[in-house]
Amino acid sequence: MKGFIPQETTSFVGRGPELARLEGLLAARRLLTLTGAGGVGKTRLAQHAAVRLAERAPELFPDGVWWADLAALDGDDLLLATVSDAVDLSDHSPRMPVEALCAWLAGKRLLLVLDSCEHLVAPVARLAGELLAAVPGLSLLATSRRPLECDAEQVVEVAPLPAGAESLDLFTQRVADQDPRAPAADGAAAAAEAICRRLEGIPLAIELAAAQVGPDTSVADVADRLGSRLKVLARDTGFVWPRRHLTLRATIGWSHELCAPLERLLWARLTVFRGSFDLASARAITAGGPLAADDVAACVERLVTQSVVRREGARYRMLDTIREYGREWLRELGEEERLVARHTDHFLALARWAERSWPGSDQIHGYRLVEEANTDLRTALDHLAGSDPERGAELAGLLVFFWTCCGRLKEARAALERALAGPVPPGPARTRALAALGVTLTLQGEYTEALRVSDEAVHAADADGDKEGRFGAAYLAGLLALLTGRAEDARRTVVGALTSAPGFAFDSPARLRCHLVEVFARTGLGDLERARRDALELGVHCEEIGEVWTRSYLDYQLSLIALFQGSPREAAARARTMLDAKRQLGDAFGIALGLDLLAAALAADGEAEHAVRVYGHGETYWRSVGHPQRGTPELLGVREEYERATRAALGDDGYDRAYASGASSAAVPVR
Template identity: 55%
Template structure:
């Protein structure tokens, strides 16, 4: 399975010799680093080699794009995301990653290492030592520098062959009706490829200029630009000069507002949409209504590329924009706008958590993850109060979709800097407690819940009191104290007469109450309240709480010997958890579905699905978890399925479930 690789959005040209030599390199080395200057095509060569299977058939390819990272802080987390690890333990991220990959056969691509060479050296060394089935393909402007690494220099395309093909291909895409095959056009194309030294990015940018004139005109402007640079500011080697000229030339051909947008977009770290561009870049002469046409102009000139439903700027082009941002004296203002824009994005997501766009907000925050982290880094140094607010609001989203380490790290950093008592600090402590709970630190979560309750009482913070009740209630449930959990939830709900959807904290307390009813054996009451809450969630387009009502309804159906109904609820839970990207919740749902299938006599499917469930539990770093009621059901259903199939057949099906593509297995069972 190929995991997390970018799409090849344009045709790949040439590099046959490089592809062959790269395959040979991996026959004798576990780490190969593609080196070369920016724009020479290192990442594109790596992507084509991976997606075409040139490097052989490893079970999994994980592509980690390191270009959005400002420093090494999120390196291990980024590689974990790429490799499918959503660690829910308090281990150091690098240790968890080594444990996760230890028994896997995987090709890991570390793309754009040059600004994190020391950190990449340490992480790659640890991974290669701990994970014998791992190989690494890196791209960098310099070698990573670990023992046994093979440096593979990527050079320009040949002027008289592949460079001509690439330029012609991009020129025809930019200006389909333009003539390129006449004698004068052929001479001009050859001259452009020679003057740009066959650098792929330079050729792409030059090809895009054919929207503005003939190939002869483009060649003449390029000749003039290079002559001027030779006279004023010679650069060595020549290929660096060629790329710099091509980028600078593209910059000159931009309209003034396009240049300003280019500079301001350089503060964005990841893929962005038009609304993010407006939020970050509007100001002065660049009005909101001017962003869309300016962005379209940058796309037309290949300065910005489309990535799915969003946009992306290549590192080399972003660096040029950042240089101009500094020349304009706007760096500080742009970083501030960026931080405020993503703080506002997190606020809107948090405020919309109960609404019909809930699943969409989870997806938007996942896509914006590098920029949310960059905004938090900025606010930690400039506005600790805003950083604390932002971390507290995004923490619950992150806890759901596998970013527990980041949630805890940013929350602890913000709380250490912002000591002012009040609801902002209380909420941050609550979010930290939720993260600790999911990492298995029940005592720490309980202490934080009690602290939140005390501070919310002091501040007459009603939402704070209810949030603390949720945290304490869940802690009681996971510790086997359903009566205590129910009492905490009921006290909090006594002041919430407007129903479960009055606020997020009220909804969560209703869930605690339902869990407590199930845990204390009041199954009919639990069923009635879970069904009522589920209907309310469905009518509002809410998924998070709805998924846990399905969890309870499935569990109760198993208790009451209704396996088909239990399976139906478990599949509904899995569908919702998949929409939110909740690996922990998927693991829970798979356990429930496996138990329901075993209870219904579908023993082969139950055994295989139990194996798939184990694969997901490994991905969160925990043994099987959940409320205490689930454990005995798991054990009984495994015993029954094993008895029906025999140990050998059960173990064979179980291994198949562990080893098959987990995401495809999930898609299959959700579809029924």
């Protein structure tokens, strides 16, 4: 199945008529919005409908069903980046983001789900209008507590489950999820029916109530206590809530009261996480006072049991409605400011660790941790922008290499420009942020602006006297020189920096990148034997310590050198090794480069049709990064040479058929 839909972690109950209606509407309408109160089941209905549609009618959306979760966005700054990421667009170009997104979706037939739009109604409505106008094959399914109010929007109000069989089925299944061996007690059915009736069929409320059933608490006990709780709240509350909102809030409040004191404290403290979290982060941020670090894991598990926290593999997440309630308690406790500061400190420390670990065996692990924590890292950046601009610049500079690897160049550029626009004093944090911005601009092809930033970074690094800052500025200047055809300038720049501060290549990430630029520069200058020797030597160390990113680009260079030296099979083998590494990193730009190089090696070995299919498959990656085929000048020449050779071998029609076959395939054999 093409696309991505979050995995359903619990059984889906009922909603047969709604699902049938949605399938019919999605086949006929291009913008459908599921509306309803929090906890009524909008997201689960959209999720299940999307899965069913992808499985039962793949011809309706042959380019897949894709999911964009907007819940963690505080504003519209990252709306386009989030949606682009959701549809696998890693745009490296300086184009307007919406232009790049429309270009990527052009010609496709797909369904895009926009989940949790209620806090971004106006910007989501604008984006939906632009996308639907520009991409005829696109359909949108949104979930929101209120309509988007777009032209041609079909609004479907999601009602609670019927108070009869479907509500009872949900309650019964969730009780069984707690303990499948639990026998049904006498009178349990009547008590369960009473619970579902009192909770008016609201799925989240029913799940929270079911979570209270246990060895010492029968279904009848839950019914009695819930009935008392609802009566008290209805009598005593001073707020004028809509009835269903009052019912859900009462149930959440009752769940809160039934938690042990440490569980309630953890519930409140966990609300500082905007995305999913792991136990290590939960311990680091929430432990303190009466809540010991050793107690956090057990308390999290008890909150999972009570349906307050959801488990997602090895990570955890809190639903928005439950987070909102817990955040109110965090404020009541007077802990919000302190917990936000701890959250920020933790994620800055994570970024520092990941950067230090980059040239070593923890590279992939660190990369994945940063990727999983991206939502909370952005939250930390937002906080630092107002509270500590210098540390904000540091965090943005630390994250840029991870962002550029996974194609989030627009996100990186926006974060760095915002950080540097603040009152950041001269010093290493500002200098490294400048160098990071320059790298981002270079990868976007904004060479004139990148040169200006590069010069500023070089001068700032000299003024700081910071060794790492100098390596970072030298890497930027060298990379920019390489991509603009100035190989000797690149070599001279990085060799000068490395000579001024001798040391082991793997002492720091920036130093290692300077060594990599030197290898590229020597290849560009035709010094192939020296480039090959240096690449092999660095590659041995990478292999020994488990470093992946640098090794992948060393394999790229060794493949190119082998091609120049008349060894196409060695070139193909090196290109395949590079591709394996780039797939581990999810580096679309690197995969595009590797596929072009593999195609050239196959062509040089006489496999013209296979080569052209690989070229065609590479085109899908070039489109995903928003650039025409590009790279260092020597690769451009290789590509042109072998494209001409394969066209001559196959003829125009044969070339076009093979290219189209590769471009339309989900995968092309590279072995």
